[in-house]
Amino acid sequence: MAPELDDKTSTKYVYFHSGSEATYRKVSEKPTGFTSIPTVDVSKIDGSLEQRKAIAAEIRGACEECGFFYIKNHAIPQEEVDEVFGLLKRFFALDTDVKMDAHVQKNPAIRGYEPMLETRLDPRTQGDVKEAFTMGDCYLEPEQDYAGKTGLQPPAYVTRPQNIWPGEAPWWREGLYKYYNAVLPLAMKLVRILALAFELEETAFDDIFRFPITGMRPLHYPPTPITENANNVGLGAHADFSWLTLVLQDSVSALEVLNQDGMWVDAPPQKGTFVCNVGQYLERHTNGTFPATVHRVRNKTAQERYSLPFFLTPDADAEIEPLECCKADGEQKYEKINVGDLYIRRILPARRKHPTSIRYLDVPQEEWSYKMLLS
Numbered sequence: 249m250a251p252e253l254d255d256k257t258s259t260k261y262v263y264f265h266s267g268s269e270a271t272y273r274k275v276s277e278k279p280t281g282f283t284s285i286p287t288v289d290v291s292k293i294d295g296s297l298e299q300r301k302a303i304a305a306e307i308r309g310a311c312e313e314c315g316f317f318y319i320k321n322h323a324i325p326q327e328e329v330d331e332v333f334g335l336l337k338r339f340f341a342l343d344t345d346v347k348m349d350a351h352v353q354k355n356p357a358i359r360g361y362e363p364m365l366e367t368r369l370d371p372r373t374q375g376d377v378k379e380a381f382t383m384g385d386c387y388l389e390p391e392q393d394y395a396g397k398t399g400l401q402p403p404a405y406v407t408r409p410q411n412i413w414p415g416e417a418p419w420w421r422e423g424l425y426k427y428y429n430a431v432l433p434l435a436m437k438l439v440r441i442l443a444l445a446f447e448l449e450e451t452a453f454d455d456i457f458r459f460p461i462t463g464m465r466p467l468h469y470p471p472t473p474i475t476e477n478a479n480n481v482g483l484g485a486h487a488d489f490s491w492l493t494l495v496l497q498d499s500v501s502a503l504e505v506l507n508q509d510g511m512w513v514d515a516p517p518q519k520g521t522f523v524c525n526v527g528q529y530l531e532r533h534t535n536g537t538f539p540a541t542v543h544r545v546r547n548k549t550a551q552e553r554y555s556l557p558f559f560l561t562p563d564a565d566a567e568i569e570p571l572e573c574c575k576a577d578g579e580q581k582y583e584k585i586n587v588g589d590l591y592i593r594r595i596l597p598a599r600r601k602h603p604t605s606i607r608y609l610d611v612p613q614e615e616w617s618y619k620m621l622l623s
């Protein structure tokens with residue numbers, strides 16, 4: 249029997265958030281799990297089929313073993329990375345009221361600015377010691393060229409943009425879009441690499457990534473001295489609610505990854521890399537052979553930390569079921585799901601105080617749909 253969630257002293261169990269609820273894992277007495285995160289060189293991601301297959305095999309090994317991997321020699325230049333971190337620092341240094349103009353509570357799609365302590369992934373803490381800004385896929389914003397990418401017109405029920413931007417800082421939108429339009433193509437190349445990893449045609453997943461759900465989430469974590477409260481976290485333990493996540497880290501080490509033994513392994517920043525991880529959709533898609541590994545952020549240094557995750561999830565209307573090749577003995581561990589349906593069932597319970605959650609309080613969960621975020 250695991251101790252209660254509020255038992256702060258237990259070292260035998262690790263608690264974490266896995267979507268909309270808290271759960272726990274026992275710490276193993278005989279450690280056998282991974283103790284570091286592998287790095288994959290993707291310089292040949294546009295190379296020959298053979299070279300791409302070699303990258304795929306390495307990524308598959310890393311995903312099976314730990315659900316996390318770094319990529320190096322991706323084609324996004326260091327100057328662009330430095331530039332986007334400069335942008336993050338400038339944005340988070342703005343007066344609170346400028347940032348609050350784009351408060352997440354004002355946006356039906358649950359995007360925008362989140363001040364310190366607004367979320368609380370670990371129920372034993374006062375809240376996550378970080379501020380964040382979320383933007384993502386949008387049918388209407390011209391920077392995303394929905395019609396050009398899909399040959400379609402935006403659905404008629406989408407009447408306003410899914411993102412919200414601070415009126416006084418137009419450079420924020422401009423700068424974030426520059427990076428967004430560089431990282432999305434990289435993420436899409438990794439989708440093809442992952443198809444190859446399963447010995448499928450490399451275009452096998454293209455039809456579930458026509459106009460994928462994305463989330464880009466600049467984060468700022470101030471120092472959280474451990475003396476203040478042992479449970480103090482920048483971001484409580486969680487498994488990502490995405491298919492694949494690509495994180496840019498600035499220079500401060502704070503990301504920790506939970507291994508199979510319940511031990512926390514550091515994932516320090518490495519210049520010129522992204523740290524990538526498997527999310528819960530890919531875990532389902534691979535029938536659990538790629539784990540959506542639990543991780544958290546604790547900034548124990550005296551410096552400000554900035555990071556920039558990019559979450560990639562298939563199209564809202566796509567359906568996902570475990571790949572045949574991942575079913576050992578034919579056993580299917582996850583049901584087929586609709587991407588958008590699962591998304592809304594995870595995001596609303598995690599944001600109970602958000603106006604969108606309140607608006608649909610009386611609607612039974614079976615009737616929830618992704619469209620609720622869009623109008």
Ligand SMILES: O=C(O)CCC(=O)C(=O)O
Nearest residue numbers: 467488495503545555557
């Ligand atoms: O800040 C980081 O390094 C990781 C952030 C993260 O895990 C998340 O936003 O899901």
Ligand SMILES: [Fe+2]
Nearest residue numbers: 486487488543
């Ligand atoms: Fe995460």
